[in-house]
Amino acid sequence: MQNKATATPLETLEEKIRIFQEKMEEIKQDRENTKYYFEGEIKRVVDLLDRDLESLKSKQIPRLLEELIKKGNECKHKGISEYVKLMDSTLNNGIKSAFDNWLVQEEEGLNVEHGKIAKRYSEKTNEIIESILTASSELFDLNIDKLKKEDSISTDSSLYLMTGDPPKFFDLEGAFDFFSQRILPRKISQKMVLNDLKKRLPQKIDQNCGRVRWDFMDRIKRSFMNFRWDLNQKINTTEESITAAIQKALELKKQSAEDIKKAQDQIAKDLDDLYRIKQRLGDLERILEFS
Amino acid sequence: MLNQYKRVKEELIENLESLKTLCSSRGSSSIAENLLEVEEKLLQNRFHLVILGQFKTRTRS
Numbered sequence: 001m002q003n004k005a006t007a008t009p010l011e012t013l014e015e016k017i018r019i020f021q022e023k024m025e026e027i028k029q030d031r032e033n034t035k036y037y038f039e040g041e042i043k044r045v046v047d048l049l050d051r052d053l054e055s056l057k058s059k060q061i062p063r064l065l066e067e068l069i070k071k072g073n074e075c076k077h078k079g080i081s082e083y084v085k086l087m088d089s090t091l092n093n094g095i096k097s098a099f100d101n102w103l104v105q106e107e108e109g110l111n112v113e114h115g116k117i118a119k120r121y122s123e124k125t126n127e128i129i130e131s132i133l134t135a136s137s138e139l140f141d142l143n144i145d146k147l148k149k150e151d152s153i154s155t156d157s158s159l160y161l162m163t164g165d166p167p168k169f170f171d172l173e174g175a176f177d178f179f180s181q182r183i184l185p186r187k188i189s190q191k192m193v194l195n196d197l198k199k200r201l202p203q204k205i206d207q208n209c210g211r212v213r214w215d216f217m218d219r220i221k222r223s224f225m226n227f228r229w230d231l232n233q234k235i236n237t238t239e240e241s242i243t244a245a246i247q248k249a250l251e252l253k254k255q256s257a258e259d260i261k262k263a264q265d266q267i268a269k270d271l272d273d274l275y276r277i278k279q280r281l282g283d284l285e286r287i288l289e290f291s
Numbered sequence: 292m293l294n295q296y297k298r299v300k301e302e303l304i305e306n307l308e309s310l311k312t313l314c315s316s317r318g319s320s321s322i323a324e325n326l327l328e329v330e331e332k333l334l335q336n337r338f339h340l341v342i343l344g345q346f347k348t349r350t351r352s
Contacts, residue, residue: 233321237321270313273313277309281303287295
């Protein structure tokens, strides 16, 4: 491109640069719109998470309470220490079975959603890079290779998993303070334990849901931001390289014929080196394909 | 197999180095940075492993 631009009369070159800049403005606007669109998409995933958490709470809190009341009735004859131990284990097992499974499913579901968004973002990025290349090649009548499928950013959504570890659900330490009830008569103690559970379980679940929401939300946003950063870098690199090539040519046009000739020789040498490297990389690719 | 991998890796790094030098001399710093990143991944043997398909379980007869 630099070579071609150097051979173009200054006036024509300036006009071409103006057209290119106009095109780049359009592409920039397209990038902005894309950014807002995907921010909305990420918000949609967070809304999905919120709905899932609400549904989890509304289903599991009454179920757990019912299970605890049933267990409480079954263990009425037990001493308070054993009663507390059994209630505690019922609670923990109930939570483990319901919430741990939910976490696994939610992680999978959110990964699928994140993957779909990342895939669409990759496709959009490829389109933007393609339009920058097309705009510049048309301007200078160059035959720039289109992005080969294997060169373009992978659009397999299963490759875009969220970063970080899945959140853990419950930290029940200190959730239920049974100690004070141990010094009271059994019936009163048991009643107090049960009332305590009924009152504090929904609060504790709500708090933990809030923590899990934050963990998931943070991972979704962070994963997508990292991903978007990488892809934006690719667009920026493409744009910067083309702009730099035209800019160099423009500066060169203002120099002596001798300097232009020298620069053109250097470009030809760089191009030769580039083709040689491309050839060697192609050879290595073939070795890997057949090994 | 391991020898071949080492040889391909060395050649790849060598070519990445040449590309990086070329880009730097032309002032294409962003591309040079991207190449450096790829080279570092290669040197640290960090790859994306993608497993396609399912594992089949084999039962004893």
